[in-house]
Amino acid sequence: MSRANVQLDAQGNLKHFLTIDGLSRELLTEILDQTEGFLGVAEQAVKKVPLCRGKIVANLFFETSTRTRTTFELAAKRLSADVLNLNIDTSATAKGETLLDTLRNLEAMHVDMFVVRHAASGAAHFIAEHANPHVSLINAGDGRHSHPTQGMLDMFTIRQHKGNFADLCVAVVGDILHSRVARSQLLALKTLGTGEIRIIAPRTLIPAQAQALGARVFYDLREGVRDADVIIMLRLQRERMQGGMLPSEHEYFQLFGLTEDRLSTAKPNAIVMHPGPINRGVEMDSQVADGPRSVILEQVSNGIAVRMAVMSMCIGTQNLQGQGETGV
Amino acid sequence: MSRANVQLDAQGNLKHFLTIDGLSRELLTEILDQTEGFLGVAEQAVKKVPLCRGKIVANLFFETSTRTRTTFELAAKRLSADVLNLNIDTSATAKGETLLDTLRNLEAMHVDMFVVRHAASGAAHFIAEHANPHVSLINAGDGRHSHPTQGMLDMFTIRQHKGNFADLCVAVVGDILHSRVARSQLLALKTLGTGEIRIIAPRTLIPAQAQALGARVFYDLREGVRDADVIIMLRLQRERMQGGMLPSEHEYFQLFGLTEDRLSTAKPNAIVMHPGPINRGVEMDSQVADGPRSVILEQVSNGIAVRMAVMSMCIGTQNLQGQGETGV
Amino acid sequence: MSRANVQLDAQGNLKHFLTIDGLSRELLTEILDQTEGFLGVAEQAVKKVPLCRGKIVANLFFETSTRTRTTFELAAKRLSADVLNLNIDTSATAKGETLLDTLRNLEAMHVDMFVVRHAASGAAHFIAEHANPHVSLINAGDGRHSHPTQGMLDMFTIRQHKGNFADLCVAVVGDILHSRVARSQLLALKTLGTGEIRIIAPRTLIPAQAQALGARVFYDLREGVRDADVIIMLRLQRERMQGGMLPSEHEYFQLFGLTEDRLSTAKPNAIVMHPGPINRGVEMDSQVADGPRSVILEQVSNGIAVRMAVMSMCIGTQNLQGQGETGV
Numbered sequence: 001m002s003r004a005n006v007q008l009d010a011q012g013n014l015k016h017f018l019t020i021d022g023l024s025r026e027l028l029t030e031i032l033d034q035t036e037g038f039l040g041v042a043e044q045a046v047k048k049v050p051l052c053r054g055k056i057v058a059n060l061f062f063e064t065s066t067r068t069r070t071t072f073e074l075a076a077k078r079l080s081a082d083v084l085n086l087n088i089d090t091s092a093t094a095k096g097e098t099l100l101d102t103l104r105n106l107e108a109m110h111v112d113m114f115v116v117r118h119a120a121s122g123a124a125h126f127i128a129e130h131a132n133p134h135v136s137l138i139n140a141g142d143g144r145h146s147h148p149t150q151g152m153l154d155m156f157t158i159r160q161h162k163g164n165f166a167d168l169c170v171a172v173v174g175d176i177l178h179s180r181v182a183r184s185q186l187l188a189l190k191t192l193g194t195g196e197i198r199i200i201a202p203r204t205l206i207p208a209q210a211q212a213l214g215a216r217v218f219y220d221l222r223e224g225v226r227d228a229d230v231i232i233m234l235r236l237q238r239e240r241m242q243g244g245m246l247p248s249e250h251e252y253f254q255l256f257g258l259t260e261d262r263l264s265t266a267k268p269n270a271i272v273m274h275p276g277p278i279n280r281g282v283e284m285d286s287q288v289a290d291g292p293r294s295v296i297l298e299q300v301s302n303g304i305a306v307r308m309a310v311m312s313m314c315i316g317t318q319n320l321q322g323q324g325e326t327g328v
Numbered sequence: 329m330s331r332a333n334v335q336l337d338a339q340g341n342l343k344h345f346l347t348i349d350g351l352s353r354e355l356l357t358e359i360l361d362q363t364e365g366f367l368g369v370a371e372q373a374v375k376k377v378p379l380c381r382g383k384i385v386a387n388l389f390f391e392t393s394t395r396t397r398t399t400f401e402l403a404a405k406r407l408s409a410d411v412l413n414l415n416i417d418t419s420a421t422a423k424g425e426t427l428l429d430t431l432r433n434l435e436a437m438h439v440d441m442f443v444v445r446h447a448a449s450g451a452a453h454f455i456a457e458h459a460n461p462h463v464s465l466i467n468a469g470d471g472r473h474s475h476p477t478q479g480m481l482d483m484f485t486i487r488q489h490k491g492n493f494a495d496l497c498v499a500v501v502g503d504i505l506h507s508r509v510a511r512s513q514l515l516a517l518k519t520l521g522t523g524e525i526r527i528i529a530p531r532t533l534i535p536a537q538a539q540a541l542g543a544r545v546f547y548d549l550r551e552g553v554r555d556a557d558v559i560i561m562l563r564l565q566r567e568r569m570q571g572g573m574l575p576s577e578h579e580y581f582q583l584f585g586l587t588e589d590r591l592s593t594a595k596p597n598a599i600v601m602h603p604g605p606i607n608r609g610v611e612m613d614s615q616v617a618d619g620p621r622s623v624i625l626e627q628v629s630n631g632i633a634v635r636m637a638v639m640s641m642c643i644g645t646q647n648l649q650g651q652g653e654t655g656v
Numbered sequence: 657m658s659r660a661n662v663q664l665d666a667q668g669n670l671k672h673f674l675t676i677d678g679l680s681r682e683l684l685t686e687i688l689d690q691t692e693g694f695l696g697v698a699e700q701a702v703k704k705v706p707l708c709r710g711k712i713v714a715n716l717f718f719e720t721s722t723r724t725r726t727t728f729e730l731a732a733k734r735l736s737a738d739v740l741n742l743n744i745d746t747s748a749t750a751k752g753e754t755l756l757d758t759l760r761n762l763e764a765m766h767v768d769m770f771v772v773r774h775a776a777s778g779a780a781h782f783i784a785e786h787a788n789p790h791v792s793l794i795n796a797g798d799g800r801h802s803h804p805t806q807g808m809l810d811m812f813t814i815r816q817h818k819g820n821f822a823d824l825c826v827a828v829v830g831d832i833l834h835s836r837v838a839r840s841q842l843l844a845l846k847t848l849g850t851g852e853i854r855i856i857a858p859r860t861l862i863p864a865q866a867q868a869l870g871a872r873v874f875y876d877l878r879e880g881v882r883d884a885d886v887i888i889m890l891r892l893q894r895e896r897m898q899g900g901m902l903p904s905e906h907e908y909f910q911l912f913g914l915t916e917d918r919l920s921t922a923k924p925n926a927i928v929m930h931p932g933p934i935n936r937g938v939e940m941d942s943q944v945a946d947g948p949r950s951v952i953l954e955q956v957s958n959g960i961a962v963r964m965a966v967m968s969m970c971i972g973t974q975n976l977q978g979q980g981e982t983g984v
Contacts, residue, residue, distance in 0.1 A: 042766040045973050046710030054374030056402065067761070070740060074712065074765055077738045082405045084398060101605055105395070108628035109402055110370040277757055300764035317373050382702030384730065410733045412726060429933055433723070436956035437730055438698040645701050 006128055014313045016128045016137040019146040020187040028155065028191055034309035035156050035302070041078055042304065049308075051316040052079035055112040059085045061140075062118040067277070068140055071300075072115045075307035079316070084111070100130055107132045112315050114138070121145035121180075136314040138307075144180050150275055151184030153306040155192060157299050158230050161271050165189070169267075171198040171224050172215075173256060174234030174283065177205040181275050182234055186213045200224035200256070202247075221256050226265040232273045233258055233283045249282045258284035260291065271295045334456055342641045344456045344465040347474040348515040356483065356519055362637035363484050363630065369406055370632065377636075379644040380407035383440040387413045389468075390446040395605070396468055399628075400443045403635035407644070412439070428458055435460045440643050442466070449473035449508075464642040466635075472508050477638060478603055479512030481631040483520060485623055486558050488630070489599050493517070497595075499526040499552050500543075501584060502562030502611065505533040509603050510562055514541045528552035528584070530575075549584050554593040560601045561586055561611045577610045586612035588619065599623045662784055670969045672784045672793040675802040676843040684811065684847055690965035691812050691958065697734055698960065705964075707972040708735035711768040715741045717796075718774040723933070724796055727956075728771045731963035735972070740767070756786055763788045768971050770794070777801035777836075792970040794963075800836050805966060806931055807840030809959040811848060813951055814886050816958070817927050821845070825923075827854040827880050828871075829912060830890030830939065833861040837931050838890055842869045856880035858903075858912070877912050882921040888929045889914055889939045905938045914940035919949065927951045 007023065009015045014027065041047055057076040059069050064087060076083045088102065106114070113136045116124045121143030128137045141147040162168055170189055176182045176199050189197050190213060197215045199206060210217050218224030225231050236252060247255070258272065272284070272293045280286050288294060335351065337343040342355065369375055385404040387397050392415060404411045416430065434442070441464045444452045449471030456465045469475040490496055498517055504510045504527050517525050518541060525543040527534060538545050546552030553559050564580060575583070586600065600612070600621045608614050616622060663679065665671040670683065697703055713732040715725050720743060732739045744758065762770070769792045772780045777799030784793045797803040818824055826845055832838045832855050845853050846869060853871040855862060866873050874880030881887055892908060903911070914928065928940070928949045936942050944950060 044710065047712070047766065048710045054372065054376045056375070056405075066742060066744075070742065070762075071765065073740065074738075077712075082402075084401065086394060086398065088394075098605070101608075104625055105604060105628050106398075108625040109399065109632055110375065110629065276761065277754075280757075297760055297764040300761050301766065304765055382700065382704045384703070384733075410730075412729065414722060414726065416722075426933075429936075432953055433932065433956050436953040437727065437960055438703065438957065 006125065014310070016124075016139075017148055017310045017314065018124050018128055018137065018139045020148050020151050020184050020191065021146070023191065025191050025193065028152070028188060031152055031306070031309055031313070032156050032159055034313060035152075035305045038078075038305040038308040038312075039302070041308070042301065048078055048080055050080045051312045052076065052081035052112075053317075055079075055081040055315055055317075056110065057081045057083050057113045057115060057311070057315075058106055058111045059083065059115045059140075060088060060106075060117070061086070062088050062116070062123070063141070065117055065141070068117060069115075071303050072138070072140060072307055075304050075311055078304065079308055079312055081112075081311070099127070103127060103131065107135055110134075112136065113311065115140050117141050119143055138310060138314070141180055144178055144183070146184050147180040148184050149303070149307050149310060150181050151188045152310070153299055153303040154185055154232065154273060154275075155188045156302045156306055157273060157295055158271075160298070160302070161295060162229055165192040165194045167195055168229045169196040169198065169227060170194055170230040170232065171200055171218075171228045172232045172234065173200040173221065173224065173258070175205045175236060176201050176210070176234070177207045178237060179234050185232060186215060190214050198224055198228065202255070221258070222262050222265055225263065225270075228266045228270055230271055230273065231258065231263070231266060235275055235277070236279055236282050238279075249279070253282050253285075257282060258288050260285075260287050263288065263293065269293075273299060276300065334453065342638070344452075344467075345476055345638045345642065346452050346456055346465065346467040348476050348479050348512050348519065349474070351519065353519050353521065356480070356516060359480055359634070359637055359641065360484050360487055362641060363480075363633045366406075366633040366636040366640075367630070369636070370629065376406055376408055378408045379640045380404065380409035380440075381645075383407075383409040383643055383645075384438065385409045385411050385441045385443060385639070385643075386434055386439045387411065387443045387468075388416060388434075388445070389414070390416050390444070390451070391469070393445055393469070396445060397443075399631050400466070400468060400635055403632050403639055404441075406632070407636055407640055409440075409639070427455070431455055431459065435463055438462075440464065441639065443468050444470070446470050466638060466642070469508055472506055472511070474512050475508040476512050476516075477631070477635050478509050479516045480638070481627055481634040482513055482560065482601060482603075483516045484630045484634055485601060485627050486599075488626070489623060490557055493520040493522045496522055496557045497524040497526065497555060498522055498558040498560065499528055499546075499556045500560045500562065501528040501549065501552065501586070503533045503565060504529050504538070504562070505535045506565060507562050513560060514543060518542050526552055526556065530583070549586070550590050550593055553586075553591065553598075556594045556598055558599055558601065559586065559591070559594060563603055563605070564607055564610050566607075577607070581610050581613075585610060586616050588613075588615050591616065591621065597621075601627060604628065662781065670966070672780075672795075673804055673966045673970065674780045674784055674793065674795045676804050676807055676840050676847065677802070679847065681847050681849065684808070684844060687808055687962070687965055687969070688812050688815055690969060691808075691961045694734075694961040694964040694968075695958070697964070698957065704734055704736050706736045707968045708732065708737035708768075709973075711735075711737040711971055711973075712766065713737045713739050713769045713771060713967070714762055714767045715739065715796075716744060716762075716770050716772045717742070718744050718772070718779070719797070721773055721797070724773060725771075727959050728794070728796060728963055731960050731967055734960070735964055735968055737768075737967070755783070759783055759787065763791055768792065769967065771796050772798070774798050794966060794970070797836055800834055800839070802840050803836040804840050804844075805959070805963055806837050807844045808966070809955055809962040810841055810888065810929060810931075811844045812958050812962055813929060813955050814927075816954070817951060818885055821848040821850045824850055824885045825852040825854065825883060826850055826886040826888065827856055827874075827884045828888045828890065829856040829877065829880065829914070831861045831893060832857050832866070832890070833863045834893060835890050841888060842871060846870050854880055854884065856912070877914070878918050878921055881914075881919065881926075884922045884926055886927055886929065887914065887919070887922060891931055891933070892935055892938050894935075905935070909938050909941075913938060914944050916941075916943050916947065919944065925949075929955060932956065 007016045073083050115138045117140040123142045124139035199210055199215045200218045274296050278289050335344045401411050443466045445468040451470045452467035527538055527543045528546045602624050606617050663672045729739050771794045773796040779798045780795035828838055855866055855871045856874045930952050934945050
């Protein structure tokens with residue numbers, strides 16, 4: 001069974017959200033369309049919709065991330081679900097068998113959805129393949145592999161500002177090689193038919209499959225952002241530098257840090273994105289981060305709405321339309 | 329005042345649930361009957377009933393146990409209660425006086441129920457004896473003494489599969505001496521009039537009062553499970569082995585580990601139980617744990633329903649019948 | 657802009673609650689009046705009012721305090737808000753810039769209120785000054801500076817027992833110099849027009865501005881409590897003793913510990929208060945703490961109601977009157 005199939009039920013509806021890989025443009029577009037509907041919930045006096053009332057969402061975080069966990073917790077609560085936060089000590093689940101026993105136990109408690117964060121690539125797929133049919137899974141980041149809700153919130157932010165992907169030039173800047181965020185972004189950009197996709201990175205950090213992803217590769221930031229509509233900066237994983245694959249933070253900023261000056265070759269109305277949290281003075285300076293082209297905080301807001309959309313597509317009892325309580 | 333009386337109010341209704349000791353067969357049967365009604369809640373589209381809406385349940389865990397805490401949190405949320413999770417550093421409450429001050433503070437905040445886990449036997453009783461009349465207590469495990477909701481979920485699982493206790497032969501296998509789970513199971517089995525109760529354990533792990541509990545003692549697993557209807561495996565507390573009371577894990581499995589072969593002397597439709605989490609290859613092998621006689625995951629599901637039953641009997645505003653929202 | 661103004665919106669309504677400093681007697685009285693209305697909620701069968709339904713309250717605790725966090729969590733849940741508990745590692749936010757990025761992120765997630773606890777004096781003001789207009793802030797204790805909800809729950813408890821502040825003599829006993837609680841109490845007592853305010857402390861622990869606060873200073877406990885209506889004991893911060901500013905605990909109790917004997921010079925119906933948790937045998941003995949004049953546990957109950965009042969004044973969608981669900 002292909003990975004795409006694992007994510008869909010017999011009717012082709014979203015059951016798990018593990019990776020962008022293998023999902024159709026139609027499905028990605030449906031996620032974006034649903035997200036549109038959920039944006040308004042945050043503007044209501046009562047910021048809740050009852051789409052997942054009585055459902056249990058368990059945040060299974062094998063890797064601590066308060067920030068990511070909070071976005072899923074908020075999305076679940078806005079959908080009126082109950083949330084269990086379980087920080088699982090990886091040492092206690094070193095054996096795959098024990099991980100399955102943990103899973104079976106939570107299934108037996110009639111948990112409806114697992115939001116899984118794990119340091120190992122493929123962990124979310126492993127769980128999804130072994131999960132009971134009544135359970136849904138969202139991958140909240142697995143190793144270097146995938147972080148699909150981050151990818152989709154970026155796509156939503158781009159569509160919000162720029163409309164049609166076919167007309168756009170989008171540049172992704174940074175440590176492409178190790179980034180699950182970049183992988184999800186590039187797959188989504190390709191699936192949505194983005195006109196031109198660029199990768200800008202040091203030679204050591206370009207993945208072998210860059211061309212397979214249909215991306216043009218640049219080693220120079222100023223060249224790479226020329227005439228771009230969208231510039232996505234990746235977060236620098238500082239621990240990578242110890243491996244010698246990256247120069248010092250200072251040197252990195254000299255070569256790949258975004259400044260107003262370097263942005264000057266991009267389209268005048270280009271937007272700048274970053275998944276956060278920003279290392280100011282490393283990936284970009286504060287003038288850019290807080291400047292008029294930055295949509296970084298909109299990405300955060302959109303992140304809640306995208307997660308609500310995906311959660312409700314997987315386990316919602318009905319769709320947003322026709323919910324008296326929502327007021328939409 | 330006897331311990332049984334502490335648990336009941338003036339009308340004989342359940343006020344605290346601290347131990348099986350001293351509770352009548354009628355009351356245990358009422359808990360099992362109430363549990364039956366709550367099983368269906370997990371099957372509803374909206375898995376909630378409003379029996380404890382507006383009530384505050386505080387999980388007072390002086391001993392960390394994510395697994396047990398989660399079952400009580402889920403049960404409380406399905407009853408629409410609000411939950412406070414308080415992991416209390418035992419060192420900060422070394423003096424009994426300070427524990428009482430903690431208790432008095434939470435009472436003053438109008439908490440309705442405390443779910444207490446503590447390493448000291450008798451801790452839950454101590455708190456119940458000093459608690460204000462408007463507060464209810466559930467013992468979620470105190471030292472070697474008692475774990476009554478575990479005992480009752482086991483009874484419920486047995487009744488579900490086997491019906492009348494009078495006709496049954498039930499064998500409990502493992503470290504009876506140190507197990508609060510075993511103590512609760514044996515008391516409940518006796519109170520419910522179980523036909524034959526057996527204990528199977530190494531000689532060093534048989535408690536002095538085994539015969540007072542009305543149990544037949546076996547030192548050989550194959551002999552002990554012969555013609556049994558129900559086989560309850562206890563979890564091996566690995567830390568006990570350091571005291572020299574237990575052989576190595578490998579030797580333990582050789583003598584008391586359950587295998588399909590050893591199960592062959594039991595009744596053909598015998599069920600196998602375990603409170604979890606299983607040490608696979610120690611208490612039983614995976615063939616048994618995942619085999620057709622294992623009801624281990626049903627125990628987990630039943631555990632939520634039993635805890636809902638006990639919580640609502642103690643602090644519910646009305647009973648399950650007549651709740652429009654439940655659909656039962 | 658003065659600090660008082662930061663706390664009020666253009667219509668003079670409470671927007672943030674950071675300090676008593678600069679708030680009018682009218683506003684403090686309104687908080688006390690609102691609190692009166694919320695006291696009854698804890699007596700209802702369903703202890704909830706829907707004033708903050710759909711609102712998100714984030715507990716931003718840069719300094720761990722399970723006790724204080726619990727009171728705000730309970731208050732928010734009784735108002736039907738959703739609560740996020742975020743324990744923020746101070747080391748991760750050593751730079752003010754990063755603290756602002758954390759803030760901006762939570763704002764972008766449409767969090768409605770931050771309850772902030774921080775070891776640095778002024779932290780809550782710093783955040784309030786940089787927060788977006790749609791966000792409200794409550795100071796849950798910042799360094800030595802302020803703990804305004806504690807101050808107001810003390811005022812409420814005094815008014816409940818004694819009525820008019822103008823007729824009262826109130827003595828505050830202990831480490832005034834380092835106490836944010838004392839600072840908030842003294843400002844509130846003065847603003848509410850308390851007849852006579854006294855400070856009783858060792859010479860080393862009297863702040864320079866004692867007279868500016870309008871307080872009479874005493875170095876002898878028995879003298880200081882003579883004819884007092886209200887005696888507020890401060891909690892002894894044990895870590896202060898290492899700096900040599902305080903004698904040993906034993907010596908402190910000999911000089912400033914409250915006993916029934918020392919209380920004999922106070923008014924016969926005087927009340928004794930303490931913010932908790934009590935160091936029994938240090939600030940007072942158990943006879944006083946548990947005696948008929950102690951209102952310490954009432955302070956705890958009132959604390960929930962005061963926090964509900966302040967939260968709903970800042971972010972409630974309507975006021976308590978006219979809420980069908982409340983039954984008031």
